[in-house]
Amino acid sequence: MVTKKAQKPKRKRISLALQGGGAHGAFTWGVLETLIQDRRIFIDGISGTSAGALNAVVFADGFIKGGRQGAVDSLSAFWKAVSDRALVSSAHPIMRGFPSSAESPWNVDNGPAFLMTDFIARAFSPYQLNPLDINPLRDVLSDHVDFDSLRQRKDVKLFVSATNVRTCKLKVFHTDEMYAASVLASACLPMMFQAVEFQGEHYWDGGYLANPAISPLIHECVSKDVVIVQINPMNRPDVPTTSREIMNRVNEISFNSTLAREMSGIATISKLIEAGKLRDTPFHKVNFHMIAAEEEMSQLGAASKSNAAWDFLLYLHDLGVATTEAWLTENFDKIDVESTLDTASTYI
Numbered sequence: 001m002v003t004k005k006a007q008k009p010k011r012k013r014i015s016l017a018l019q020g021g022g023a024h025g026a027f028t029w030g031v032l033e034t035l036i037q038d039r040r041i042f043i044d045g046i047s048g049t050s051a052g053a054l055n056a057v058v059f060a061d062g063f064i065k066g067g068r069q070g071a072v073d074s075l076s077a078f079w080k081a082v083s084d085r086a087l088v089s090s091a092h093p094i095m096r097g098f099p100s101s102a103e104s105p106w107n108v109d110n111g112p113a114f115l116m117t118d119f120i121a122r123a124f125s126p127y128q129l130n131p132l133d134i135n136p137l138r139d140v141l142s143d144h145v146d147f148d149s150l151r152q153r154k155d156v157k158l159f160v161s162a163t164n165v166r167t168c169k170l171k172v173f174h175t176d177e178m179y180a181a182s183v184l185a186s187a188c189l190p191m192m193f194q195a196v197e198f199q200g201e202h203y204w205d206g207g208y209l210a211n212p213a214i215s216p217l218i219h220e221c222v223s224k225d226v227v228i229v230q231i232n233p234m235n236r237p238d239v240p241t242t243s244r245e246i247m248n249r250v251n252e253i254s255f256n257s258t259l260a261r262e263m264s265g266i267a268t269i270s271k272l273i274e275a276g277k278l279r280d281t282p283f284h285k286v287n288f289h290m291i292a293a294e295e296e297m298s299q300l301g302a303a304s305k306s307n308a309a310w311d312f313l314l315y316l317h318d319l320g321v322a323t324t325e326a327w328l329t330e331n332f333d334k335i336d337v338e339s340t341l342d343t344a345s346t347y348i
Helices: 022-037 051-089 112-123 136-144 147-152 180-186 215-219 243-274 302-306 310-334 343-347
Strands: 012-018 041-049 157-164 170-174 196-198 201-205 225-230 287-292
Touching (some): 012 051, 012 215, 022 041, 022 302, 041 051, 051 136, 051 147, 051 180, 051 310, 136 180, 157 215, 170 180, 243 343
Parallel strands (some): 012 225, 041 157
Antiparallel strands (some): 157 170, 157 201
């Protein structure tokens, strides 16, 4: 008697949209680790900004080198190197006052050292404070990513956003444009680092114009499911009243506004598609999902985005793992079927 081999269950395709947020990107590390270890999932493309861009290229490079486990190992090694380098770099004037690997106060927004550093950063530009353009991430990124090999992989769909300083236009770098400079451009905070020059243009953090860009995932990927990894809280229970709380909330709103603007437009188009008003057009239905730990992330102050203490990064990583495991348990069956994120109520 001949029996048919049991067919493997069809993997579900998703694309990922990774927000930026400094050290809070370690949350996304945990998310990526959990998703890539789930063999029911196929990641079609990744769009990332700032810390999201760093996670994206390290993750993709690790996968190219060693498959799923290679991606896991590469992310772990990268974030450990970030923590180790922060301890060394904390002696530099532009970094002094931020918590390093040697100390782990997760919220020091009102501490005297942070306030003094904050004042100096606002009074002097990085061209004055950091004339040698020292960026601790530059060597870490170059040590952990083989950009030459990455650029050759036409099957790897990466989209990294940066802000053109001169033209105020969004630049989305594709896989064949991935260099250390283009990724650092996406993570260039203008009050900390000099604008990154790449191919004759100068760039700042991509979060000012896209955090991250959603459009490439819709138009250049096969997957019809986009999962947004949100690390900047959309909602807070209280109205900020102190100067530091106000600036922190302004920062969150600024870096969420670009995503909210793009998603509000997408929500409008989705309604028209559902109403049958966009037939025979290039527009198609897209399912949206979100992985976020808003309650926990909203308890972290602005200074913690510069906290590279290893125990803090591990806390965020573990939070990302637990949040993603819970999300998969609740929503896996809905992937490729329906949205689990109400884009209209979330972004409009």
